[in-house]
Amino acid sequence: MPSVLSLADVSRSPRKSGWLDSIIKGDCVAALEALPDQSVDVIFADPPYNLQLGGMLTRPDQSQVDAVDDEWDQFASFEAYDAFTRAWLLACRRVLKPSGTIWVIGSYHNIFRVGATLQDLNFWILNDVIWRKANPMPNFKGRRFQNAHETMIWATRDPKAKGYTFNYDAMKAANDDVQMRSDWLFPICNGGERLKDADGKKVHPTQKPEALLARILMASSKPGDVVLDPFFGSGTTGAVAKRLGRHFVGIEREQAYIDAARERIDAVEQLGSGMLSVMTGKKAEPRVAFNTLIESGLIAPGTVLTDERRRYSAIVRADGTLAAGNDVGSIHRVGARVQGYDACNGWTFWHYADGATLKPIDALRTIVRAGMAGIE
Amino acid sequence: MPSVLSLADVSRSPRKSGWLDSIIKGDCVAALEALPDQSVDVIFADPPYNLQLGGMLTRPDQSQVDAVDDEWDQFASFEAYDAFTRAWLLACRRVLKPSGTIWVIGSYHNIFRVGATLQDLNFWILNDVIWRKANPMPNFKGRRFQNAHETMIWATRDPKAKGYTFNYDAMKAANDDVQMRSDWLFPICNGGERLKDADGKKVHPTQKPEALLARILMASSKPGDVVLDPFFGSGTTGAVAKRLGRHFVGIEREQAYIDAARERIDAVEQLGSGMLSVMTGKKAEPRVAFNTLIESGLIAPGTVLTDERRRYSAIVRADGTLAAGNDVGSIHRVGARVQGYDACNGWTFWHYADGATLKPIDALRTIVRAGMAGIE
DNA sequence: TATTTTCTTGAATCTCAAT
DNA sequence: TATTGAGATTCAAGAAAAT
Numbered sequence: 001m002p003s004v005l006s007l008a009d010v011s012r013s014p015r016k017s018g019w020l021d022s023i024i025k026g027d028c029v030a031a032l033e034a035l036p037d038q039s040v041d042v043i044f045a046d047p048p049y050n051l052q053l054g055g056m057l058t059r060p061d062q063s064q065v066d067a068v069d070d071e072w073d074q075f076a077s078f079e080a081y082d083a084f085t086r087a088w089l090l091a092c093r094r095v096l097k098p099s100g101t102i103w104v105i106g107s108y109h110n111i112f113r114v115g116a117t118l119q120d121l122n123f124w125i126l127n128d129v130i131w132r133k134a135n136p137m138p139n140f141k142g143r144r145f146q147n148a149h150e151t152m153i154w155a156t157r158d159p160k161a162k163g164y165t166f167n168y169d170a171m172k173a174a175n176d177d178v179q180m181r182s183d184w185l186f187p188i189c190n191g192g193e194r195l196k197d198a199d200g201k202k203v204h205p206t207q208k209p210e211a212l213l214a215r216i217l218m219a220s221s222k223p224g225d226v227v228l229d230p231f232f233g234s235g236t237t238g239a240v241a242k243r244l245g246r247h248f249v250g251i252e253r254e255q256a257y258i259d260a261a262r263e264r265i266d267a268v269e270q271l272g273s274g275m276l277s278v279m280t281g282k283k284a285e286p287r288v289a290f291n292t293l294i295e296s297g298l299i300a301p302g303t304v305l306t307d308e309r310r311r312y313s314a315i316v317r318a319d320g321t322l323a324a325g326n327d328v329g330s331i332h333r334v335g336a337r338v339q340g341y342d343a344c345n346g347w348t349f350w351h352y353a354d355g356a357t358l359k360p361i362d363a364l365r366t367i368v369r370a371g372m373a374g375i376e
Numbered sequence: 377m378p379s380v381l382s383l384a385d386v387s388r389s390p391r392k393s394g395w396l397d398s399i400i401k402g403d404c405v406a407a408l409e410a411l412p413d414q415s416v417d418v419i420f421a422d423p424p425y426n427l428q429l430g431g432m433l434t435r436p437d438q439s440q441v442d443a444v445d446d447e448w449d450q451f452a453s454f455e456a457y458d459a460f461t462r463a464w465l466l467a468c469r470r471v472l473k474p475s476g477t478i479w480v481i482g483s484y485h486n487i488f489r490v491g492a493t494l495q496d497l498n499f500w501i502l503n504d505v506i507w508r509k510a511n512p513m514p515n516f517k518g519r520r521f522q523n524a525h526e527t528m529i530w531a532t533r534d535p536k537a538k539g540y541t542f543n544y545d546a547m548k549a550a551n552d553d554v555q556m557r558s559d560w561l562f563p564i565c566n567g568g569e570r571l572k573d574a575d576g577k578k579v580h581p582t583q584k585p586e587a588l589l590a591r592i593l594m595a596s597s598k599p600g601d602v603v604l605d606p607f608f609g610s611g612t613t614g615a616v617a618k619r620l621g622r623h624f625v626g627i628e629r630e631q632a633y634i635d636a637a638r639e640r641i642d643a644v645e646q647l648g649s650g651m652l653s654v655m656t657g658k659k660a661e662p663r664v665a666f667n668t669l670i671e672s673g674l675i676a677p678g679t680v681l682t683d684e685r686r687r688y689s690a691i692v693r694a695d696g697t698l699a700a701g702n703d704v705g706s707i708h709r710v711g712a713r714v715q716g717y718d719a720c721n722g723w724t725f726w727h728y729a730d731g732a733t734l735k736p737i738d739a740l741r742t743i744v745r746a747g748m749a750g751i752e
Numbered sequence: 753t754a755t756t757t758t759c760t761t762g763a764a765t766c767t768c769a770a771t
Numbered sequence: 772t773a774t775t776g777a778g779a780t781t782c783a784a785g786a787a788a789a790t
Contacts, residue, residue: 048763049763049765050765051763051764051765052765053764053765053766054764054765054766057764057766058718058719058780059761059780059781060779060780060781061780061781062715062717062718062719062720063760063761065761065762065764065766066761066762067763067764068763068764073763078495078496106763107504107763107764107765108491108501108503108504108529108765109501109763109764109765111488111491111504112487112488112489112490112491112492112494112495112529113488113491113492113495114488115484115487115488115489115491115492116454116488116489116491116492118488119454119488119489120454125484125485126519126520126521127484127520127521127523128483128484128487128527129521130506130508130525130559132506132559133762134783134784135762135782135783135784136557136762136782136783137761137762137763137764137781137782137783138555138762138780138781138782138783139555139764139766139780139781140764140766140780140781141764141766141767141779141780141781142542142544142545142555142657142659142766142767142779142780142781143502143542143544143766143767143780144502144503144542144764144766145502145503145505145530145547145555145556145557145558145595146555146556146557146558146781146782147503147558147763147764147766148557148558148559149506149557149558149559150763151504151527153484153488154521166518166519166520168518168519169518171521179514179515179518179521179522180521180522181512181521181522181524181525182521182522182523182524182525183506183508183524183525183559187783187784188762188763188783188784189762190761190762190783190784190785191784191785191786192785194762202761202762205762205763206762206763219521287551287552289550289551289552289556290550290551290552291547291550291551291591291594292561292562292587294590295562295586295587295588295590295591296562296563296587297569297587301647301651301652302647302648302650302651315650315651316651317650317651317652317653317655318590318594318620318647318651318652319543319546319549319550319594319652319653319654319655320546320547320549320550320551320594321546321549321550321655323650328655329549329655330548330549330550330552330553332552332553333549333553500765501765502765502766535765538767538768539768544780554781554782555781555782657779657780658778658779658780659767659768659778659779659780663769663777663778665777706776706777706778707777707778708776708777708778709776709777719776719777719778720778721777721778721779721780722777722778723777723778723779724778724779
């Protein structure tokens with residue numbers, strides 16, 4: 001089982017490597033300052049997002065959303081958050097090898113401040129990478145777009161940094177022999193992977209999926225590298241690092257998280273050396289909005305669509321809806337209503353005139369998908 | 377053809393609307409200051425990304441600068457970029473209506489600074505939206521992930537801003553009846569849409585696809601709204617705004633871009649008004665009091681209403697209230713109380729017997745609304 | 753036991769008009 | 772400006788319950 005060290009343990013002999021594969025209990029900055037200079041290859045940091053939530057949020061079925069309202073996510077102001085960010089990034093900077101890289105994940109609440117601070121501190125951004133969530137929480141009030149992604153920033157310690165690890169060929173091979181893009185599709189952490197306590201409640205409110213960490217470590221580290229996570233939480237970084245044959249160091253304040261992480265990591269077995277190239281993201285057929293056909297010029301607003309036998313017709317509107325008389329709605333809704341049905345697949349029901357013949361609008365969707373080939 | 381105004385033209389009579397559907401030639405901030413307060417519904421801004429252009433960041437070639445100067449330059453340069461960002465965002469803030477929203481697009485080179493500045497200036501971020509490029513430029517050196525997206529930030533002028541436009545129902549209907557996500561897939565602008573000069577060279581280095589602007593304007597504006605683009609470039613915003621029946625104002629310094637944009641916008645035809653109306657949901661429907669159902673004889677006092685599964689029941693009273701035992705109140709209050717909830721939509725919760733089946737009283741409201749159609 | 757239906761839940765800055 | 776009340780609002784997965 002990974003050992004848990006106090007700050008005193010680490011400070012007593014920082015040059016030794018006793019802190020490898022262990023969890024340091026304590027404040028993030030203080031613990032970082034106890035580690036030796038230039039000793040870490042990769043940092044993955046999932047800092048507090050500084051969410052600013054109003055009151056309670058209820059779902060349409062009147063159940064309550066279990067929000068992230070933990071004390072550790074509360075900051076008095078942007079200035080306070082910026083000062084915190086600066087402090088832990090500076091401490092990270094010192095322990096990072098000159099060829100090391102850092103990943104930071106966040107949402108629009110904090111990621112812009114983190115990114116600007118990284119630049120201010122002379123880190124050099126290599127990419128921003130988007131984690132597209134396959135199954136994000138919906139927007140319940142219908143006043144915004146569904147918040148369906150998070151942003152990760154990948155940066156070197158210095159602008160001129162040479163020799164950082166990027167396993168380009170492995171990434172390409174894992175991505176059907178095309179370059180790995182900056183947008184990744186993964187499900188959120190749920191099901192058996194999600195750590196639960198004895199009462200069945202989630203141990204940590206923001207546990208990250210192992211698949212995400214696996215891609216990060218496969219892309220930007222080598223076996224035997226040292227991976228540091230200054231906000232260790234439930235220990236996803238440690239679990240994946242151990243499985244992939246990397247050393248880890250975690251820093252965490254909360255004893256409950258430390259206990260869960262220790263047990264979790266202890267149960268992980270390292271993969272054999274030949275097994276490491278198989279982790280890729282889930283592929284899915286891209287969802288194509290009807291809107292996309294209009295936006296990409298394949299079908300013009302005002303076009304008249306009919307069914308295969310020209311019994312019903314409807315007009316395409318610029319907002320991506322159809323209008324059949326007073327009936328306005330999605331291609332599926334309007335298709336159902338003109339026929340008096342409850343449901344209808346608008347993609348196969350509605351046709352457009354291509355010369356003298358009618359073709360289903362699904363044919364246009366195929367064209368769009370062809371243009372997206374290889375994108376996921 | 378859209379008119380081109382000098383700063384003097386606009387300053388002479390800023391309160392008049394002569395600046396609508398025109399391009400103002402001049403510096404971004406100076407031109408913004410010539411426009412009246414609170415006159416714009418939506419701003420789309422595509423500020424300079426490339427910190428090397430505009431003389432703000434002297435990093436043409438990392439290898440030519442030594443480390444010390446480099447660091448100093450970089451700090452100074454980020455400060456200059458931040459000051460520039462602050463200036464144009466503040467000027468935008470003044471011309472934006474209280475219910476207006478702003479979109480800013482950028483890449484990792486600048487978007488973190490823009491986002492942090494937006495927050496510092498008290499804008500309120502609604503979403504960050506990812507433009508996933510269907511056909512991004514490959515990464516040539518194989519030292520990073522393929523940079524396959526750009527980031528857009530959508531924000532209101534103030535944290536508590538109410539009444540901003542978001543055409544939720546149209547977006548959802550256009551997206552196969554599931555809510556629109558924060559990651560959008562579009563091809564980059566090339567082919568026939570890409571403006572070329574007489575030599576076949578592209579007119580503008582970062583011309584945005586019209587499809588992207590179409591979705592932005594369909595989502596966050598109404599026909600007749602005023603759309604401002606302070607970095608007008610080749611005029612994509614103006615072309616799409618005109619096509620979709622929105623007014624536009626563009627600000628641009630370079631005469632070559634202005635000439636190209638004028639010609640381009642002049643060739644655009646506005647879509648017919650029938651194509652432009654935005655699909656709205658229940659929120660936009662006229663309010664109908666439950667009382668009205670009783671007054672119009674659709675439901676009689678004394679009628680027993682139940683929920684869908686007949687677990688709860690209540691009696692309709694002549695004054696338009698419901699009674700469930702001692703509980704008397706609106707359809708919503710009583711619906712909430714019988715279930716032990718804080719809130720409830722009585723229209724969809726309560727059902728009446730229509731023969732052997734139960735129907736929601738919302739069906740009766742629909743009848744009333746149909747009868748009101750055309751009266752208003 | 754196998755299949756279908758219902759329930760639960762996830763980093764969320766989540767209403768608006770009338771008074 | 773703060774309060775009140777009408778009434779609008781969710782997608783995908785996995786687990787649990789029902790058939």
